[in-house]
Amino acid sequence: MSDTAPVPLSLTLGEPTGVTLDPDLWGIFLEDINWSLDGGLNAELLRNGDFEFTHADRPGWGPLTAWQHTGEVEIRTEDPVHPHNGTYVRLTGPVTLTNEGFDAIRVEAGARYRFSAFTWRVQGVGEAALAIVDAAGEPLAQATLATPEGGWHEASLDLVAERGGLGRLRVTVPRGLTLELDALSLRPCGSDGEPLTFRQDLVDTLRALEPSFVRFPGGCVAHGLGLGNLYHWKQTVGPREERVPSFNTWGYHQSRQIGYLEYFELCELLGATPMPIVAAGVSCQNLRGRAACIPMEDMPAYVQDILDLVEFANGGPDTRWGARRAELGHPEPFGLRWLGLGNEDEITRDFEVRYAMVAEALASQHPEVTVIGTAGPQPFGPDFERGWEFAREQRVAVVDEHAYRTPRWFHQNLDRYDDYDREGPAVYFGEYAARTNSVRSALAEAAFMITMERNGDIVRLASYAPLLARLGTTQWVPDLIYFDADDVLPSASYHVQRMFSVERGEAVVDVALEGETHVPVPPRPAGNVRLAAPGARVRVDDASIDGAPVAPVEVGESEVELGAIGADGVVELTATRVEGSEGMIVRLGGTGTDDFLQVDLGSWQNKTTVVHSFADGISNDIDGPYAHPGMSTDVPMRVRIALDGPRIRVWVDDELRHDLVEDRRPEQRVVAGCTVRTAEDGTREHVLRLVNATDRPRRATFALPEGGAALRGVATVLAGADPDAGQPFEASPVEPREVAIDLAAGEPWEIPAWSFTVAVLRAG
Structure with a gap:
């Protein structure tokens, strides 16, 4: 043959x-990462239209980020439109103020664009002029902006494009007029003549997935970096100027133009049930000082906020928050049935106490809502084990598991759910991806999804992550759907997700396969010991491989070979950082990009140690990350790594930090x-x-x-x-x-x- x-x-x-x-099995997870909302699903064409960007969003950013101007433009805070949006601009003519949008504003000939803003005519005569102009400054669409006297006024008008092209919004204030502006917005209008909330081609791409549920707003965004960055739903509803913008966990800005009402409305557009995720009373642990906890004296108010969220979604117009929903234009309830409590949390006593407070209140007052628990960021490890133990103690109905792994891991773990306790909690496989956008990864995900269906009595819900990524602004790969101002670029994994969700069965039948179905994983090959120190310069001395001394070397961004090592062997060295802020990595065995081990000494901002395994050129963290002080400049770190077939042990300063057996199953x-x-x-x-x-x-x-x-x-x-x-x-x-x-x-x-x-x- x-x-x-x-x-x-x-x-x-x-x-x-x-x-x-479960008819809810296949859904989607929408997190504001990779500029998924502002610059993405949000149909808003202006960037920083409310002048609220700050250095907290990103170093170097400020109120005029994304704006260019000629003439006198003053940043003011004395008398804002609303205290939640405290920054605005004063333009003393002659002035031009131009917004570049997200790269550029795409204009279609004959299309209508709704402009709105708050204006305050301070003094003078004349009117401001609006135009969407091309690169040469010639108008694609233009209009006059009337500005009444006497305080802040909300202005709104339509610009009709005379011709198409890439443009920028330009505001021109003539000599003799002083004008204040805030909360500028430019949105394309739909066929009904009303401004669009969501970018239509992205909505169409999501609708084609036929998702049963939408999880939002995160992810890490939900529990934030520190208590000040926790996502509070009440800060995101109501008029735009009353919403509280915030820095984004992923290093940019959240205008909150897409807030909780819009998330619920998106679910309706997609025919999906909403699945909000709320913090379990603690912030993300991935910051200096670990997770911050809401003080116990403030927890009752926080619990009430979550109960109010359910009332906002499900309450009738005779309830306080149901009435608020109706006031905002949606009298019908949204039918909330799922609510996630926590995300990838470190399972500490502080977390457990606060989780229980929220869960008990929800069970008492809203039994119609099923609470989803959490079990850490990885499909193994201390937080995973304790998370599941705590879930059983609390009789949690569903536990959220996450797995960003290599294609090999997915193919090796197709039996993962076969032996789960059928009497315990069910699983929501809430975030997963096979590390790359390749066909190899998409097929590995498909294989695992087949086994999730096979174990549908345990796996109730599943969603790939992340969902959306704007080209040139991504913080994470892979992603399901890429896009720019013009095009939507679905990945191979997108097609796999759609092939599952569009054709669904009702009951699982047994399938017997006969034929060659497995591919063996050979022993890890011999190779070299290689060192690198991205973000630092490290001196390595007193080094040996299997007892044979190795000459001192200095390591930086470029990889340095230390010597050969077999499948078994011992590497010892002393590493001293000379300069920089990061740690060092040690790679062992294999050749090129295939099938080797990597030990990170100071991973994740020099705060952890991790062991990785590379297969098919793709990395998998197989032990850790475990918290560690990291490398310090001029402080020697003694390292010993022992390979004994599939067993791997790592000592740092005589402390055994990793002791594991690598998975070499077919x-x-x-x-x-x-x-x-x-x-x-x-x-x-x-x-x-x-x-x-x-x-x-x-x-x-x-x-x-x-x-x-x-x-x-x-x-x-x-x-x-x-x-x-x-x-x-x-x-x-x-x-x-x-x-x-x-x-x-x-x-x-x-x-x-x-x-x-x-x-x-x-x-x-």
Whole structure:
């Protein structure tokens, strides 16, 4: 048989296993990361329209970030439109003030754009002029801005584009007029003539996923960096000028133009149930000093805020917060059923006490809402173990697990949920991705999703993360959907998510696979010891490999080879940072970018130690991160790393910090799952999912419970690219295609190499 000849594969579809699927299973997770909202889903075209950017958002930012001007522009705070938006500008003509938007403002000929702002005519005569101008300063659209006297006035007008192109908003104040401005906004208008809240092409892309739920606003954004950055929902509803902007956890600015009302409205647009995530009384632990806790004397008020959120979502107009929702234009309740409490938290006693206070109040006053717990940032480790233990103690209904892992990890862990306790909490697999935007990663995710369906009695909910990323402004990769001002670029993982959510079954049936399905993971190969110190300069001396001395070296950004090491061996060295603020990394074994170990000595802002394993050029953190003081300038650090086959041990200054056994189990690369459902005509349909993440096609034959019946149906196939094709910031290298199926009994069907197939089948 040649290397490209199809490999025989037999699939026997059995009877229902007794597992039924939660209709909420496949959803989406929207976090304000990668400029997902401002500059993304938010249809607002102006950046920093309220002049509220500060150095807290990002060093060097301020009230005039994203603005250019000629003439006299004064930043003022004395008499703002509202105390929550305390900064505005005074323009003493002649002045031009120009906003570049997010890179540029895309204008379509004949389209209508709604401008709004607060104005205060301080003195003088004349009127300001508005225009969207091109790079040469020529208008694409223009209008006059009337500015009444006597305090702040809200102005609104439409600009109709005479021609299309890329532009900027320009405000011109003539000589003799002094004008104050705040809360400027420019939005495209929809077919009904009203300004859009959301960018339509992104909404269409999300709607095509047919999500059952939307998790928001985070993630790390929900519990913030410090108590001052906690996401308080009440600060995000009401008129824009009354909302409280804040710095974003991911290093930019949140205008809060998309707040809780808009999140709920987005769920309605998508036909999805809302799943807000709130802090469990503590902030994110990933900051200096670890997590900050809401003082116990302030917890009753915080608990009440969360109860008020549920009332805002579900209460009738006769309730305080239901009436507030109706006042804001939405008299009907939103039907909130899920609420996440905490996110990737360190499971400390402070967390547990505050979590219990919120959960008990919700159970007492809102039994219609199911609370989702949390189990740390990784699918293993101390917080994961304690998080699950605490969830069982508290009788939590659902626990949120996260896993950003390599494709190898996903293929090795397809049995993860097979042995979970069916009497304990269920799982929400709330954040996951196979590390890259490649086809290889997308197929690994598909394989794992098949096993989530197979264990649908345990896995109730799942959502990939992150969802959106604007080109040129990302803080995290991979992402499901990339975009810029003009285009939306779905990834291969996006197509996988859609292929699951669009074709859903109701009950799981047994599938027996016969044929070559596993790929062995060989022992880690011998290689070199390599050192690097990104962000620092480190002197390494008193070093040895297997007892043989190694000459002193100095390490910086570029990798330095120390010497050869086998699958077994011991490396010892003394590392002293000479300058910089970061730590050092040690890479052991393997060649190039494939199959080696990496020990981080001062990872995550020089605050932790971590052990990574690289496979297919992709990194997986396999132990840690564990808190550590990190490297200090001119302070020697003694390091010892011992490799004993799959066992890895790391000592730092004589403290054993890591002791683990690397997972070298085979990868299951050919995976099948099947569910059944009742079609509109009352007949039974099989929804078959099949991953072939290998270089060889499969020639598959099928057996159904009905016996040797023919098969007919339609398959959606994602195939045709190299497994490592697909990069961040690009559209998927492949798109799904539909294939008709009409097979006689026993007739084989060829499954392409590196493919994911979803087939809707009927017998006969």
